[in-house]
Amino acid sequence: MVLSSSWKSRHKRRGCWVGPGLAALLWFCVCTQFICAVRAVGETPNVVQKDAEFDVTYNDTVTSENQTIYAFNHTISRNKTEGVRVTVDVLSQNLKSPILFVVRQQQAVLSFQVPLILRGLYQRKYPYNHVGRTLCQPPTRAISETQHFFIDVSTLSSQGTNYQLRVSRVESFTLQTDKKFSFTASPSQPQYFKYIFPEGVDTVIVKVNSDKTFPCSVMSIQDIQCPVFDLDNNVAFLGMYQTMTKKGAITVQKKDFPSNSFYVVLVVKTEDEACGGPLLYYPLRPDELINAGNRSKILDVMVSQAINLEVYVMGMLFCMGIFLSFYLLTLLVACVENKRMNKKREVFESPADTSPAETVDNGSTLSSEAITDSATSTDNNYGYMERSLESVGRSRQESLSSVEEDDYDTLDDINSDKNIVRTKKFLCVSDLARKDKRVLSKKYQIYFWNIATIAVFYALPVIQLVITYQTVVNVTGNQDICYYNFLCAHPLGALSAFNNILSNLGYVMLGLLFLLIVLKRDIVHNRAMVRNDVSALECGIPKHFGLFYAMGTALMMEGLLSACYHVCPNYTNFQFDTSFMYMIAGLCMLKLYQKRHPDINASAYTAYACLAAVIFFSVLGVVFGKGNTVFWIIFSVIHILATMLLSTQLYYMGRWRLDAGVLRRIVYIIYTDCIRQCSGPMYIDRMVLLVMGNIVNWSLAAYGLIERPNDFASYLLAIAICNLLLYFAFYIIMKLRSGERIKCLPLVCILFTAVVWGFALYFFFQGLSTWQKTPAESREHNRDCILLMFFDDHDIWHFLSSIAMFGSFLVLLTMDDDLDNVQRDKIYVF
Known part of the structure; x- marks a missing residue:
């Protein structure tokens, strides 16, 4: 090549003249790149495409130098859907590089490697040499259409790797309504099937069962x-899902699937921790491969039609009808009672029967109606006004007596000296009803206003939280968040289990009815007080309705919070369902005690502080109590100490002091009363109750310390209920021993309530779900609906328990109606 001098000089001036040596170097580089490209073309893997057929097993070998493509074609129909399943086995062991299978379809690409590596907890790796996958079937608009798909097999291993490939049709790919289909699945061989909603079906329930x-x-x-x-x-990643062991069920609504069809996917997990099972082997390194073993499982799937709109309407009407009938029954009883009272009033207002007011032996003036009632009771051996100690019985004389002046020293300041009044051997209600009625009324009204305040501040965040829970469930599709009875969970709108929420309506309606009954009695009593009715001023158990209002409010709140809990029942919101149960049990015990001890009953602030402590321990027990020895020891010690302190408070009527000298006084009492003269207890009845109460509570504390029950909330509730039942039984026994009687209405309520409680507890212990276990284990207890195809056992528990609580409240409200015309200095304290 000859370069002109002008060109040379021009490029020399620019400083970029290319000499002969540099040109030779450039030519060498170009030739080298060309040779490398030719060599690379020579190393391209040999690609072989084969026309393949269904239901034929292909045994072949793949290396990095050869690649095989299997071409398939099949005809799909719009009226009939068939699945296509690819099954691969790798026969070689200790592979350094896996085989890659890529399935290319018209609208999708599926790729997987063999051995298939699935990861478990802590990134543990599980290899599977046998893999089966079902191909995605996109919808088609044509009546019949032929589709092609290809399977590419390749690897980077230079050594030959043997494999088997088989493609087959899944004849039962489309599930039929109410037809059970059985199949086998494993972690590397998942299965899924298609279901199409029939005409007129809007909701179905997909049930999966297994024997293992x-x-x-x-x-x-x-x-x-x-x-x-x-x-x-x-x-x-998509849709709704839940873990399962033996049972699984998901309710599916047509409105959630625009194509009016869906896939039911069944996958076997690589590990069992999610279902509460143990892991037998823990690798030393996260990247260590673990032998997966045989994890195949036989499953049955069946799709059934869920309930229709008529069943929803029938369920709601049934629920409303049951509780509205109590309103009608209450109205009927009230009308009959008013009619009876009007007839009695007409009899006493007639001229022949009119008599002047009579004076009883203590100087109090009573109406003729009261005297007549008293006389009638005396004829029936229930006379309180003129009865003697001999009529009560010899055994009662040692523990009870009427108020006589020689029973105690009549000091001038007896009305103000609490120690003298409360430490009498025999007390009557008049001794513990000395405070101003207006002051006591305001004191007990605080119970209602406090619980109303608690209810507002408690319910608002609860409602917000459960709405968030339900939203998370609907958005993520994670059915393991909430512990429903999935075999009887009927959705409505955004709610997943509307029937469990509806069944709590009884607590609210019956709580409101109880408030109305109490309000009516309160109005009648206030009117009697305004007209200075002697029977209201000086007879019967003092009427204070604040605790009754609090009980009715607590029952309504129990219904509301139980409904909130059942929006998404789980481990973190259990206290929504139990908090007001503790309050109801505590308020009932306080009301029983208040009947005979109106002046010395606990204040609302003290009572609610104690109930708050109970709820606090309930939360601690659920969070830290499972298998924690230290917690159970501390709780048992606190339980026993609290029982002893409360027993002392009740025995001495609050006339004792907890100070530095308490131990010295205890030793002194033991020495003087037990060792020196061996005298019996001064208050025999109270001692019997407290000894039995201590035995029961100490036994419960020992049971908790030894057995350590998993459900601490129910265990704590059982303690409260046992104490309530013990005190109620003691009250009834002492009432009968005192010569008092139980009228027809409270007696009917007692018998009815006892029967209903028995049936309610039967349904409660069915245990359809439990948040103490994993969601999969909880689903093993799920059962079908048993009432109107809409309500399950737990819903019936809601019905019966609300009725039983209402009946229990009526018993507390009416059990002392027989004393309404009996002077308070003739009513014994126990």
């Missing part, structure tokens, strides 16, 4: 789209 508890499985409902997430590490 383990291995743990996952059931998923996904929309018809590609890809289908059917592996353990991606099944939660």
Whole structure:
């Protein structure tokens, strides 16, 4: 090549003249790149495409130098959907590089490697050499259409790797309504099937069952789209899903699937921790491969039609009808009672029967109606006005007596000296009803206003929280968040289990009815007080309605919070369902005690502070109590000490002091009363009650310390209920021993309530779900609906327990109606 001098000089001036040596170097580089490209073309893997057929097993070998493409074609129909399943086995062991299988379809691509590596907890790796996958079937608009798909097999291993490939049709790919279909699944061989909503069906329930508890499985409902997430590490990416052992059920609504169809995906998990099972082997390193073993599981799937709108309407009408009938029954009883009272008033207002007011032996003036009632009671051996100690019985003389002046020293300041009055051997209600009625009324009204305040501040965040829970469930599709009875969970709108919420309506309606009954009695009593009715001023158990209002409010709140709990029942919101149960039990005990001890009953602030402590321990027990020895020791010690302190408070009527000298006084009493003269207890009745109460509570404390029950909330509630029942039984026994009687209405309420409580507890202990276990284990207890195809056992518990609580409240309200015309200095304290 000859370069002109002008060109040379021009490029020399620019400083970029290319000499002969540099040109030779450039030519060498170009030739080298060309040779490398030719060599690279020579190393391209040999690609072989084969026309393949269904239901034929292909045994072949793949290396980095050869690649095989299997071409398939099949005809799909709009009226009939068939699944296509690819099954691969790798026969070689100790592979350094896996085989990659890529399935290319018209609208989707599926790729997986063999051995298939699935990860478990702490990134543990599980290899599977046998893999089976179902191909996604996109919808078609044509009546009949032929589709092609290809399977590419390749690897980077230079050594030959043997494999088997088989493609087959899944004849039962579309599930039929009410027809059970059985199949086998494993972590590397998931299964999924298609279901199409029939005409006129808006909601179905998909049920999956298995005879084996383990291995743990996952059931998923996904929309018809590609890809289908059917592996353990991606099944939660789309749709609704839940873990299962033996049972699984998901209610599916047509409105959630625009194509009017969905996939039912079944996956076996690589590990069992999610279902409460143990892990037998823990690797030393996260990247260590673990032998997965045999984790195949036989499953049955069946899709059934869920209830229709008529069943919803029947369920709601049934629920409303039951509790509205109590309103009608109450109205009927009130009308009959008013009619009876009007007839009695007409009899006493007639001229022949009119008599002047009579004076009883203590100087109090009573109406003729009161005297007549008293005389009638005397004829029936229930006379309180003129009865003697001999009529009560010899045994009662040692523990009870009427107020006589020689029973105690009549000091001038007896009305103000609490120690003299409360430490008398025999007390009557008049001794503990000395405070101003207006002051006591305001004191007990605080119970109602406090619980109303608590209810507002408690309920608002609860409602907000459960709405958030339900939203999370609906958005994520994670059915393991809430512990429903999935075999009888009927959705309505955004709510997943509307029937469990509806069944709590009884607490609210009957609580409101009880408030109305109490209000009516309160108005009647206030009117009697305004007209200075002697029977209201000086007879019967003092009427204070604040605790009754608090009890009715607590019953309504129990219904509201129980409904909130059942929006999404789980481990973190259990206290919504139990908090007001503790309050109801505590308020009932306080009301029983208040009947005979109106002046010395606990204040609202003290009572609610104690109930708050109980709820606090309930939370601690659920969070830290499971298997924690230290917690159970501390709780048992506190339980026993609290029982002893309360017993002392009740025995001495509050006339004792907890100070530095308490131990010295205890030793002195033991020495003087037990050792020196061996005298019996001064207050025999109270001592019997407190000894029995201590035995029961100490036994419960020992049981908790030894057995350590998992359900601490129920254990704590059982303690409260046992104490309430013990005190109630003591009250009834002492009432009968005192010569008092129980009228027809409270007697009917007692018998009716006892029967209803028995049936209610039977349904409560059915245990359809439990948040103390994993969601999969909880579903093993799920059962079908048993009432109107809408309500399950727990719903019936809600019905019966609300009725039983209402009946129990009526018993407390009416059990002392027989004393309304008896002077308070003739009514014994026990």
